[in-house]
Amino acid sequence: MDQIVLRNITKRFATRTMGDVTAVDHFNLSVREGECFSFLGPSGCGKSTTLRLIAGFEEPSEGEIEIGGRPVSVSSQNLCVPPEERGLGMVFQSYAVWPHMNVFENVAFPLRIQKTGREETGRRVKEALEHVGLSGLESRFPADLSGGQQQRIALARAIVTRPKTLLLDEPLSNLDPMLRESMRFEIRKLQKKLNLTVIFVTHDQAEAMAVSDRMMVCDMGKIIQTGTPEELYNRPNSRFVYGFLGESDFLNVVIKDGKAYAEGDLDHALPIPVPSDAKERMTVATRPNLIGLSGPGEDGYPSHIEKRIFLPDSTEYLVPAGGQILKVRTPHRVLFSEGEACAVRFAAPVWFPYED
């Protein structure tokens, strides 16, 4: 069943300097019950605005939103159910825990607003703290806790009212890298245990791919593609999605007599099969770790090492192809020196319309 449905949701903001800004442009989206769905895209693409529309902090300029089969925002009827009646829990990037309240009071806050009884409040706060691994810290104050623990307080506060849906807006962005990775798993575990529907907003593609059952990639207020992480990674519908989901090499090529040539070098064909519907000019995408280097004279496009960069997990080479530069990443044991000739091979090239 669909837990959250957006139909033609559009949000325009009136600004003083730029006129109307369309932050969200006709979004159509269904998030299924019990799934973790990510919004992934660069800063300013409309992720937070969409989340705020779902939460009820913003009213849509056009379109409708349903939560659990119930219309909560219908712009044509001027219907907008207030946030506290939508049955959602929310966590933001900045922890937004109150420094003057101890852990118990921070987590209990939503229950106080609902005027939940004392005993029930105690039970629920205890349960929520157990779920996030903070049992026993009830009387501590946020200043005495680490960033990760503070973010767990925010998480406990978001689930204390037992919502069916959690909205998380870049919840891990303020944490250090190691903690971010372990919190991904914890959020995932909590989601499964409580059978929550989760919408997870992030601009970090690895984070989105690690936590999501499905995700959407958006850019400049538009949904570009929706699918599972594997679908988006293996079958990107555009150069934008390919480029956003991992380190990429884009090579502009010219097609002549069924062969592909790097722009700027019509003497040496590239060792890649050309699709039958290729236009005269195309862009080929690949990834630095999918390009292979071997010695000169072997099969492959003849080039040389322009620069070698030694990194923690790999060696990176910059290798010219016509007037363009390919970034190549190999294990440390594949060793070339700067200036040395080499042959270049490409695994799994993906074709896109020509873009300069």
Ligand code: ADP
């Ligand atoms: P993201 O979360 O993907 O970084 P946002 O949803 O915050 O992006 O913003 C999308 C666009 O809408 C941006 O161009 C932003 O400047 C604009 N925007 C967001 N909120 C407002 C507002 N209250 N008034 C005017 N413009 C806004």
Ligand code: MG
């Ligand atoms: Mg945002």
